[in-house]
Amino acid sequence: MQLVTASEMQTIDNYTIETIGMPQDVLIERAALSVIDVIGAGHFNLDHILVLAGLGNNGADGVAITRLLYAQGFNVSLQFVGNVSRAKDSVQRQLAIIEKYGLVRAEKSDFNEATLIIDAIFGTGLNNILPEGLQKMIKAANHIEKAVIAVDTPTGIDATTGEVRGAALKAHTTVTFGYNKIGLTQRVGGYLSGNVIVKDIGLLTPADFLFSNTDNKNAPTNV
Numbered sequence: 725m726q727l728v729t730a731s732e733m734q735t736i737d738n739y740t741i742e743t744i745g746m747p748q749d750v751l752i753e754r755a756a757l758s759v760i761d762v763i764g765a766g767h768f769n770l771d772h773i774l775v776l777a778g779l780g781n782n783g784a785d786g787v788a789i790t791r792l793l794y795a796q797g798f799n800v801s802l803q804f805v806g807n808v809s810r811a812k813d814s815v816q817r818q819l820a821i822i823e824k825y826g827l828v829r830a831e832k833s834d835f836n837e838a839t840l841i842i843d844a845i846f847g848t849g850l851n852n853i854l855p856e857g858l859q860k861m862i863k864a865a866n867h868i869e870k871a872v873i874a875v876d877t878p879t880g881i882d883a884t885t886g887e888v889r890g891a892a893l894k895a896h897t898t899v900t901f902g903y904n905k906i907g908l909t910q911r912v913g914g915y916l917s918g919n920v921i922v923k924d925i926g927l928l929t930p931a932d933f934l935f936s937n938t939d940n941k942n943a944p945t946n947v
């Protein structure tokens with residue numbers, strides 16, 4: 725199976741949106757629906773789901789996931805990591821919708837109450853060491869060994885190298901979009917991403933696209 729770097733994935737994302745004309749919110753909705761499939765597959769305790777959302781498109785996926793769970797009557801909380809006023813437009817659009825559904829964001833959630841954590845903090849856009857406060861939160865979450873489903877990549881894992889950027893959430897399952905990322909198959913990323921499921925969300929790849937990683941020997945199967 726083809727593996728990609730973070731920047732290759734971003735190129736494919738942008739090509740699908742800018743060149744093909746697929747609306748970004750359609751991709752976000754399909755990404756969210758693909759995670760809902762995995763959440764509902766029967767392997768997790770869904771009594772209290774806590775969605776942790778970041779300020780980029782990974783966070784937008786998280787808000788859409790929260791909305792879909794909320795609409796189905798699940799006990800779901802949404803907590804932002806970071807100052808929401810600085811969130812990308814994609815997140816603001818999702819927030820405006822979910823507020824019309826009546827969901828009120830949690831300011832601070834008690835991890836211990838959650839039976840399942842959805843990690844939608846950082847995805848392929850992670851480009852620096854995580855802020856200190858988030859590193860502490862991640863270490864605390866890993867310590868209590870809660871079930872975590874990572875959206876696209878476990879927060880803290882560099883999607884290209886698999887290295888940890890200060891700290892990284894340990895995921896039971898990672899639902900990654902389009903192609904598996906090299907960073908989910910090697911170094912600590914290969915361990916912390918848990919069971920990696922690749923989901924097609926309608927991304928198109930340019931016909932002449934040159935992938936840097938042609939070694940498919942060590943790629944995990946699409947489970």
Ligand SMILES: NC(=O)C1=CN([C@@H]2O[C@H](COP(=O)(O)OP(=O)(O)OC[C@H]3O[C@@H](n4cnc5c(N)ncnc54)[C@H](O)[C@@H]3O)[C@@H](O)[C@H]2O)[C@H](O)CC1
Pocket residue numbers: 734737738741748751752755778779780781782783785812845846847848849850851852853854855875876877889901
């Ligand atoms: N491209 C698309 O339209 C789609 C993307 N999908 C999802 O989006 C993420 C990639 O989103 P992006 O906004 O590029 O990045 P992140 O959400 O991962 O990160 C947010 C933002 O945070 C900044 N940042 C990076 N590292 C740090 C750091 N260490 N500390 C503070 N801030 C940091 C940086 O500016 C990032 O932009 C992808 O994984 C998918 O989940 C959709 O699924 C489909 C459409």
Ligand SMILES: [K+]
Pocket residue numbers: 782843844845846847874875876877878879
């Ligand atoms: K994530």
